[in-house]
Amino acid sequence: MLHGPCGVDNPQAKCMVNGKCSKHFSKEHRERTDWAEDSYLLYARPDNGLVFECNRARFTNQYVVLYCPQLLLLFDYHINVEISARLGTVKYLSKYIYKGSNRATMEISGGMQNEIKAYLDGHFIDPTKACWKIFEFNMHRESLVVQHLPIHLPNEHYVNFHVHQTVNKVLARQNVEKTQLTTWFDYNSAYDNGLGLTYWQFPQHYT
Numbered sequence: 001m002l003h004g005p006c007g008v009d010n011p012q013a014k015c016m017v018n019g020k021c022s023k024h025f026s027k028e029h030r031e032r033t034d035w036a037e038d039s040y041l042l043y044a045r046p047d048n049g050l051v052f053e054c055n056r057a058r059f060t061n062q063y064v065v066l067y068c069p070q071l072l073l074l075f076d077y078h079i080n081v082e083i084s085a086r087l088g089t090v091k092y093l094s095k096y097i098y099k100g101s102n103r104a105t106m107e108i109s110g111g112m113q114n115e116i117k118a119y120l121d122g123h124f125i126d127p128t129k130a131c132w133k134i135f136e137f138n139m140h141r142e143s144l145v146v147q148h149l150p151i152h153l154p155n156e157h158y159v160n161f162h163v164h165q166t167v168n169k170v171l172a173r174q175n176v177e178k179t180q181l182t183t184w185f186d187y188n189s190a191y192d193n194g195l196g197l198t199y200w201q202f203p204q205h206y207t
Contacts, residue, residue: 001067001078005057026062041082149181157181 003025006013015022029047036042045061052059068081125133132139150157157179161170170176 001065001072001080002052002054002059002063003065004059004063005055009057026060029062149184150179151181152179 003015003021003023004010004013006015006021006025010016011019013021015025027045030042030045033044034042043066045064048061050061065078065080066082067079071079071081152158155177159170159176
């Protein structure tokens with residue numbers, strides 16, 4: 001997990017921009033870890049004289065890339081790990097992960113247009129969204145949905161019936177005594193903590 005060689009040793013390295021390393025290597029020697037102004041940590045890089053030579057380049061602690069030994073052993077792959085516990089960086093990471101797909105503005109002019117072809121030509125699906133669709137995960141979710149319930153007094157709710165049906169036949173219908181309101185009370189009775197509340201005893205959390 002060493003960066004480079006770059007800088008004077010390799011001016012053609014991919015990280016070089018305007019003659020400087022875009023990853024800010026080599027880092028300064030530091031005897032202890034401190035906070036930086038951008039919420040990242042400035043990790044300790046002691047000047048203890050340790051040198052590693054590879055491809056005729058010399059590496060010191062100034063070129064060590066942040067890493068987690070356990071993850072390197074587990075995945076056998078280069079994994080860069082940095083720690084940050086400040087709100088600014090956490091906010092940046094959340095925006096970066098959920099920033100959405102790339103977008104472009106287009107203008108189409110002319111006569112008759114094939115709307116299906118225009119949609120397919122202009123539609124972009126990034127790899128993340130493609131995997132989400134392949135595994136058939138939900139694309140959206142609604143929460144805290146408000147639904148109006150028909151309010152009525154006990155045994156005074158509306159009942160739909162055919163004009164030729166008798167009263168006894170209507171009353172014998174299955175679940176004729178249930179309404180959206182009473183069913184809602186039944187569904188929420190599990191949260192009453194065994195209080196044995198009836199439909200018409202309105203506790204505070206029902207109002």
